[in-house]
Amino acid sequence: MSQEQLNRYFSDWTQREAIAESMIPLIGRLYRRNNVVTSIYGRALINQSVINILKAHRFARQIEAEELDVHETYPILEALDRLNLGQAHIDIGKLASQYNRVRDEQSLEDFLRDAVGPVVDRYDEEARQASESETKDIVLYGFGRIGRYLARILVEKAGGGNNLRLRAIVVRRGASNDLEKRASLLRRDSVHGSFRGTITVDEENEAIIANGNYIKVIYSDGPDQVDYTQHGIDNAIVIDNTGIWRDEESLGRHLESTGVSRVVLTAPGKGNVKDIVPGINNQQYSDEDRILGVASCTTNAIVPVLKAIKDEFGIVDGHMETVHAYTNDQNLIDNFHKSERRGRSAPLNMVLTETGAAKAVAKALPDLNGKLTGNAIRVPTPNVSMAILNLNLEKATTRDEVNEYLRDVALHSDLQKQVDYVSSPEVVSSDFVGARHAGVVDGQATIANGNRAVLYVWYDNEAGYSAQVIRLVSEMAGMSFPIFPERGTAADH
Incomplete structure (x- = not known):
């Protein structure tokens, strides 16, 4: 490789660094002035370093097969900054992808006015200050x-x-x-x-x-x-x-x-305590309910994926196995524990144990009542777990069809906050530390043949679950913001 080519690589990198650096004040101003949370395919941009912003652009190749270009997202941030927006969650990665399909027919500002129309010209400083006091x-x-x-x-x-x-x-x-x-x-x-x-x-x-x-x-x-x-x-x-x-x-x-x-x-709640999986059965509680549960981390990870599969392919029955990080409920070294096997050393053993997640699914998805069995294996890692969903489907399908559908669910559906999708032959559990989706479908691991499908779903059992808790609390407090781009806009198709 010539010196000129080497220099070109470095020059391109420094140029992209400079653009990412210019993004930071725009991201901060939209956040603090307008209460607009920006992201790239679900990766929040607030308080991120230049390198992390570039990594978020790089991650887009897992979704769209190619890296997102800062030359495409920076003009979107500039234009959003001029639109006097009301509070919202806006994914500039998805907007950039959509705009690429219509850029020859529509100006960027006209596209954005359509894409985030409900919050355009909704900024009101007095209302913002009053809202902050409430x-x-x-x-x-x-x-x-x-x-x-x-x-x-x-x-x-x-x-x-x-x-x-x-x-x-x-x-x-x-x-x-x-x-x-x-x-x-x-x-x-x-x-x-x-x-x-x-x-x-x-x-x-x-x-x-x-x-x-x-x-x-x-x-x-x-x-x-x-x-x-x-x-x-x-x-x-x-x-x-x-x-x-x-x-x-x-x-x-x-x-x-x-x-x-x-x-x-x-x-998971006991007795009459309602378990709510945000994004799934929010309609099951009312303002009169003063006590609510958010189920378990595993239930939150699998229910959104199960709902998506049920809606598209139907589920006859299945088995769920969670390979779960150890928790404080287990012992560091062998000692007495009231539950079977959990007394054995967590960092030294795989521990077969029970999980109520399969039965808990029925609380959020009554159609699956009695259709799923489940078990758990606690493994010697401190965080990040995996659920393996072995399902018999009503409708025959293929691996590519299942993956393309779940990718679309992660990108454009009402479950985009709950379901994420990744397609990489090299990802391992530590790559998902801090992931705030309830679950991340591993497309490379998907198995589908006829009416049988096996899905592998990663989840950070601390961060992803905590994010679900905050989503429920925000809704209870009447503080959920609109998400853009919305599902079903013309640019999606």
């Missing part, structure tokens, strides 16, 4: 793996005027330096890396300040023993991530604390 108080009851990731999402989203405000966490005091230890666990994470921002501790007032968010740390021995109004918190949604209380009676104790309006459980 926040919804959120309390995290418990601060374990899910609690801390929920905190990260809530703090991250607060920067763009998101109206969910993390006001407090509630824990039992564990040591004299409990506050510093809690802050340290939020600051550093062996799986998800360092907290993106700054964290300080207010020892005198027992609070953690994360990126300017003042989070009161409340010490309590029970869910019914807190007066939240003493801390300026009222009408709050409490997210119970302890897993201790799971039925209506015990979770109802939260409602006995002053200042609580509703309770969300980050585990």
